[in-house]
Amino acid sequence: QKEVEQNSGPLSVPEGAIASLNCTYSDRGSQSFFWYRQYSGKSPELIMFIYSNGDKEDGRFTAQLNKASQYVSLLIRDSQPSDSATYLCAPKSYSSASKIIFGSGTRLSIRP
Amino acid sequence: DAGVIQSPRHEVTEMGQEVTLRCKPISGHDYLFWYRQTMMRGLELLIYFNNNVPIDDSGMPEDRFSAKMPNASFSTLKIQPSEPRDSAVYFCASRHYPWGQTGNTEAFFGQGTRLTVV
Numbered sequence: 001q002k003e004v005e006q007n008s009g010p011l012s013v014p015e016g017a018i019a020s021l022n023c024t025y026s027d028r029g030s031q032s033f034f035w036y037r038q039y040s041g042k043s044p045e046l047i048m049f050i051y052s053n054g055d056k057e058d059g060r061f062t063a064q065l066n067k068a069s070q071y072v073s074l075l076i077r078d079s080q081p082s083d084s085a086t087y088l089c090a091p092k093s094y095s096s097a098s099k100i101i102f103g104s105g106t107r108l109s110i111r112p
Numbered sequence: 113d114a115g116v117i118q119s120p121r122h123e124v125t126e127m128g129q130e131v132t133l134r135c136k137p138i139s140g141h142d143y144l145f146w147y148r149q150t151m152m153r154g155l156e157l158l159i160y161f162n163n164n165v166p167i168d169d170s171g172m173p174e175d176r177f178s179a180k181m182p183n184a185s186f187s188t189l190k191i192q193p194s195e196p197r198d199s200a201v202y203f204c205a206s207r208h209y210p211w212g213q214t215g216n217t218e219a220f221f222g223q224g225t226r227l228t229v230v
Contacts, residue, residue, distance in 0.1 A: 034218060042223075043203060043221035043222060043223055043224050044155070044203075044221050045221070046216075046218040046219075049216040049218065051216075088155060098143060098160070098162060098167065098209055099145070099157060099160050099167075099168060100145065100157070100205075100207075100219050101157055102147075102154065102155045102157075103154070104153075104154035104155075105154055105155070
């Protein structure tokens, strides 16, 4: 089983709608999570970090963490064409907190 | 700080040749990571260093790959001999991670090196 699983997509969402990106993980010791965004031909950049159960909001972005279900999601409200990118999830495990292992990423396309 | 700096940005080489990728991490960062990204396998962690010491190289695909970090401001990833299947984008990333830190300790990525082996 992979440490981190993401639907590769592409996920196509109309402009203005909510995009929902999901990530499941196998290590129950995972304490927190990074969400990175990667535009085509560019390097990944951090957009959200969440470390407690529940929701964390930052502008149009909301990260949701459910440790019991080993599930983390990223919601993008009022999707814009500029949100079209690949979104990478990475858990931060207590046992191996120093390294960052990424999921394969979900490619998101916002159609006008 | 200028961020993580990688060179070259693009490299085209013939099969069998030696390839050396270079990385300068952000000053003050104590962790350095080398990743490889392909469409098929996504973003894979190859090796990472803490205070210039290799900690985990289990992601290095074969003995043809080697990485060094002679000092806090420089690291290399070498492939010898190179093969067409090594064609990928190679990213270097660095972070500052104090032991036991529970907050956000994100990794910052360089612009990557696009390697093509023909």
